[in-house]
Amino acid sequence: MELDGFELRLVPTGTDAGSDEVAVADPSAEAARIEAALEANPHAAALLVSVLRRTLDLDARTALELESLTYSTLLGGPEFAAWLFRRGPRPVPPLVADPVRLTRDGDVLHVTLNRPERRNAYGAQVRDALVDALAVALADPDVRVVLDGAGPCFCAGGDRDEFGTTPDPVTAHLIRTQAGAAWPLHQLAERVEVRLHGPCIGAGIELPAFAGRVVAAPGTTFRLPELGMGLIPGAGGTVSLPRRIGVARTAYLVLSGATLDLDTALAWGLVDARTGDDISS
Secondary structure, three states: OEEOOEEOEEEEOOOOOOOOEEEEOOHHHHHHHHHHHHHHOHHHHHHHHHHHHHHOOOOHHHHHHHHHHHHHHHHOOHHHHHHHHHHOOOOOOOOOOOOEEEEEEOOEEEEEEOOHHHOOOOOHHHHHHHHHHHHHHHHOOOOEEEEEEOOOOOOOOOOHHHOOOOOOHHHHHHHHHHHOOHHHHHHOHHHEEEEEOOEEEOHHHHOHHHOOEEEEOOOOEEEOOHHHHOOOOOOOHHHHHHHHHOHHHHHHHHHHOOOEEHHHHHHHOOOOEEOOOOOOO
16 A cells, blocks of 8 residues: 555565564555544555654654654644544642662662552653753663563553643643653663563553563564554654564554564564563673
């Protein structure tokens, strides 16, 4: 199927698919599902394709700027407004003392997302505490980072109760580019190992994909649901995922909203190893 000059090729499972193809059980049914998603949120879909067509030609910092500008534009659009209306008003998440937990053993800094009651949602408190933790490693070139999450999953994505609370799109862009975790994770990539478990949604895989090594427990799954909110990935996913799995597979995950299993994530290179696999780091 062709999307504004961008071709997404779906082939049957069992086909020897290339990196620019996606193997699915029923290509016709999957194409119909994607068409329905395009019809529901055409602005977000068009801008997603525009960003993905450019991302690999840009350095990571510039690509993150492009993603953020596009995401911030969509925050002011009708599709996101419609999603907010459907969601309805939500209370602001309560403050907690330790949204991220740190321990250090020699040169290893162990960073744990610590809001299990919110499935470690990537809200403002977790984001700021994570960035502060990564700053420790940025300041010391000998430090290695191990990042994981407490509770039932590593991270279930952005905190939806905070969506729509930024005062304006300009402020949203500045926060995302100046205070987000994507850029420091990219800078530290070769010194970061992320350990995943449970449903990793949105930011829960967008951020780990920057790391030099990603390890996942059996049963871990992955999903990018942003298009259904009238948005595109905004935690760095249009930068990190294409550099691991290619543009076509990234586009498929966003446009379809499909849940990716661990075996496929390993085959694609989104994940480097299962927990317990004996591979060199």
